Amino acid sequence: MSSAAPVASESAVEAPSRGRVAILGLILTESAFFSIFVAAYVFYIGKSLSGPLPQDVLEAPIFSSMCLLSSSLTIVFAVRALRAGRVQTFALWWLATLLLGIEFIIGTGMEWHRLIYQHGLTIRSNLFGTTYYSLVGLHATHVVVGLIALTLVLILSALGHLTPRHAERTEVLSWYWHFVDAVWVVVFLTVYVVGR
Amino acid sequence: MAGMEQDIVLTSDAASLPLLGKVHEWVVTVDHKRLGLMYIGFGLVFFVVAGLQASTMRLQLAFPNAGIVSPQVFNRLLTMHGTAMVFLVGMPILTGFFNYLVPLMIGARDLAFPRLNAFGFWLWLFGSLLLYFSYVGAEGLYGAGSAPDVGWFAYAPLTERPFSRGNSTDYWVLSIFITSIGSIATAINLMTTAFCMRCDGMTVRKMPVLVWLAIVTSLMILVALPPLGAAQVMLLLDRFLGAHFFDTQAGGSALLWQHFFWIFGHPEVYILIIPGFAFASEIIPVFSRKVIFGYQVMVAASCAIGLISLGVWAHHMFTVGMTPAGNAFFATSTMLVGVPTGIKIFNWLGTLWGGKLRFKVPMLFCLGFLFQFLIAGLTGIHLAVAPFDWQLSDTYFVVAHFHYVLIGGLLFTVFAAIYYWFPKATGRMLGETLGKWHFWLFVIGFHVTFDTLHFAGLMGMPRRIYTYQPGRGLETLNLIASIGVIFQAAGVLCFVINVVRSLRSGELAGDDPWDAWTLEWSTSSPPPEYNFPTPPVVRSRRPLWDLKHPDDPDWLYE
Numbered sequence A: 001m002s003s004a005a006p007v008a009s010e011s012a013v014e015a016p017s018r019g020r021v022a023i024l025g026l027i028l029t030e031s032a033f034f035s036i037f038v039a040a041y042v043f044y045i046g047k048s049l050s051g052p053l054p055q056d057v058l059e060a061p062i063f064s065s066m067c068l069l070s071s072s073l074t075i076v077f078a079v080r081a082l083r084a085g086r087v088q089t090f091a092l093w094w095l096a097t098l099l100l101g102i103e104f105i106i107g108t109g110m111e112w113h114r115l116i117y118q119h120g121l122t123i124r125s126n127l128f129g130t131t132y133y134s135l136v137g138l139h140a141t142h143v144v145v146g147l148i149a150l151t152l153v154l155i156l157s158a159l160g161h162l163t164p165r166h167a168e169r170t171e172v173l174s175w176y177w178h179f180v181d182a183v184w185v186v187v188f189l190t191v192y193v194v195g196r
Numbered sequence B: 001m002a003g004m005e006q007d008i009v010l011t012s013d014a015a016s017l018p019l020l021g022k023v024h025e026w027v028v029t030v031d032h033k034r035l036g037l038m039y040i041g042f043g044l045v046f047f048v049v050a051g052l053q054a055s056t057m058r059l060q061l062a063f064p065n066a067g068i069v070s071p072q073v074f075n076r077l078l079t080m081h082g083t084a085m086v087f088l089v090g091m092p093i094l095t096g097f098f099n100y101l102v103p104l105m106i107g108a109r110d111l112a113f114p115r116l117n118a119f120g121f122w123l124w125l126f127g128s129l130l131l132y133f134s135y136v137g138a139e140g141l142y143g144a145g146s147a148p149d150v151g152w153f154a155y156a157p158l159t160e161r162p163f164s165r166g167n168s169t170d171y172w173v174l175s176i177f178i179t180s181i182g183s184i185a186t187a188i189n190l191m192t193t194a195f196c197m198r199c200d201g202m203t204v205r206k207m208p209v210l211v212w213l214a215i216v217t218s219l220m221i222l223v224a225l226p227p228l229g230a231a232q233v234m235l236l237l238d239r240f241l242g243a244h245f246f247d248t249q250a251g252g253s254a255l256l257w258q259h260f261f262w263i264f265g266h267p268e269v270y271i272l273i274i275p276g277f278a279f280a281s282e283i284i285p286v287f288s289r290k291v292i293f294g295y296q297v298m299v300a301a302s303c304a305i306g307l308i309s310l311g312v313w314a315h316h317m318f319t320v321g322m323t324p325a326g327n328a329f330f331a332t333s334t335m336l337v338g339v340p341t342g343i344k345i346f347n348w349l350g351t352l353w354g355g356k357l358r359f360k361v362p363m364l365f366c367l368g369f370l371f372q373f374l375i376a377g378l379t380g381i382h383l384a385v386a387p388f389d390w391q392l393s394d395t396y397f398v399v400a401h402f403h404y405v406l407i408g409g410l411l412f413t414v415f416a417a418i419y420y421w422f423p424k425a426t427g428r429m430l431g432e433t434l435g436k437w438h439f440w441l442f443v444i445g446f447h448v449t450f451d452t453l454h455f456a457g458l459m460g461m462p463r464r465i466y467t468y469q470p471g472r473g474l475e476t477l478n479l480i481a482s483i484g485v486i487f488q489a490a491g492v493l494c495f496v497i498n499v500v501r502s503l504r505s506g507e508l509a510g511d512d513p514w515d516a517w518t519l520e521w522s523t524s525s526p527p528p529e530y531n532f533p534t535p536p537v538v539r540s541r542r543p544l545w546d547l548k549h550p551d552d553p554d555w556l557y558e
Helices: A018-043 A062-083 A087-119 A127-158 A164-194 B002-011 B019-027 B032-061 B071-105 B114-137 B168-196 B209-241 B254-288 B295-311 B324-352 B361-384 B386-392 B396-426 B432-458 B475-505 B543-548
Strands: none
Touching: A018 A127, A018 A164, A018 B168, A018 B209, A018 B254, A062 A087, A062 A164, A087 A127, A087 A164, A127 A164, A127 B209, B032 B071, B032 B114, B032 B396, B032 B475, B071 B114, B071 B168, B071 B209, B071 B254, B071 B396, B114 B168, B168 B209, B209 B254, B209 B295, B254 B295, B254 B324, B254 B361, B254 B396, B295 B324, B324 B361, B324 B386, B361 B386, B361 B396, B361 B432, B396 B432, B396 B475, B432 B475
8 A cells, every 4th residue: 555645644643542542441331330330329319118228327438538539649649750760759659559549448348347237237138238338349349450450560560570661551550540539439429428 | 154264264374284273273363353253253153043043933923822832932032032143143243343344444453452352252252152051051059940031131020039040040141241341342442443553644534434433333332331231230139149229029120120221222222233334334335336425424423323322222111101201302312313324324325326336245235224224214213202102012013123123234234244345354255146046035035024023013913922812813924924034044044055165166356356445455365464564554535546546546535
């Protein structure tokens, strides 16, 4: 085809990076997945036939939510540091992100423990239990997947395999992490504000 | 068809390897062309299996009070036929064509993520095998059930533990969930490829229509498949952990399942038919010897169809008793889809108008598609009218309508696409005479079966019944419909013979047998593993036209 015509490079636009387009596709499809669970939660608010009810047992997890949301900030700092070539700083911020995420998941675990052992709320108790554990559990699953990915990167960085070349890959991963945080805002509003 | 892969291997560079080595080559491949062919090949195998299941049902319904299969077996047949035709036939064949064609058409070496592509394919294949494994594997603890028998829509609460014992429903959930993950992975891959890997000079306005529609289809897969997966996860939670999503005893809603299912289910129909539009939009211009009429409008109409189709799902649910506002909204939005669809039909007619038509087999199938899809669209508008739907919902009129879409529309374009791109993939032409036998037998059989079923539906024959009583005016119509199956089967048999014969001793095709214009025809047939020796450069929508007619190139006018 090279003989077809003069090169049309003036119209050639820089193609977007594959990783970023793909992660946006993943985020789109995950959003569709979450929205169905959120819709089910909203649909079943106030429809439980028996207790325990959300207004009696739920307490908003303010502290761990703040931890998760601030981890979005630390991961931005981490990616920036890597792009600037400061690998040590990157590792520190990345570790901070990981710890904040772990704090969040411990918070969820403690909340579930309290609900199950103090209030006897399980997934089979009523519609509130059904929708609450599945929506919050779905989000927690995504946090855990994110934590595993963060840990892998941290191990690679500790082994000295991470260079500024990988800034874009860590950025793509950070977009997933931002998505998990953004979903938490929606879940928080649905479960602890609207649903209570 | 099982021989298809085998024979292709024989003609590839691996000809010197022993059999096991050849199989190994195909198992470990990440080449988009091989994966595409495997998608299509296995899709066609499942097409034959699910088609035989449909034929068994038509045999049972040919006579009143027939006892060829029991009611339980009939329910399994209709569930497996529907599920398989959508997820094991339609999805892989369209994915396979996009896999094969998108990189070639945009001048790329492969998809953006070749290994993800292989991952998606194997997920799909094993998910599909899991569905059919249910026949032997779904005995469950209670010895109840074998294959799923809840319909491809799996309406709650019949899928809940008390009504569906054993594991047959779990096979339905898990196998479809797994194939869906594969489809989503491939959709992300295709979208990324089309956005990021186009060759020099190919702006989005110069992409072939097929690539545009691959993007639209991929985006729809990304948005529409997860709702099904989410609903299936909820169903599994109900069945295994005792949750109450669709458990009406504990306040759960059976209606919610219907909403979630059709939020997926209706866009899914468009996910299946838009690739059909894509094939027609590539084939009709070449056999009319004209550029496609209204390229921009064609693309815009496809995007509009994709968007509107996300908001029409509850027209499957008029009979559940929605509010008048709900009925009005979904009736209107459904009719609205008819507008861009009509635009597309007129554009194809505009392409044909004044063209130098060549009535080769791919063109014949596309012309059949045009007429049949028009009728399918018109009965669709009928069913969008809520009061009319109250009368005919769950009758054979609906069955005839969507088989008109999926056979008369999609399957005809798939056959057209196979006849059109087979020379590129194998280097050999499919026989023209056998192809015409295939077309005419199939078109006659199709109309004998499905035109008749419209009338059976209008006379009140309900769907999903395993038999009917004599003396209600249904015997003749059902017998005629079943006779049509013989012609369809004979047509498919011609196709199989044609494929096998062409792979052995078909006429050599050369690089560009149809005198076509898109980039895939500039490579050798079959294309080398690297696709293009040098990255191509394009200046118009028809790069090969520019090459063949340097005195009058397209880019002067676009």
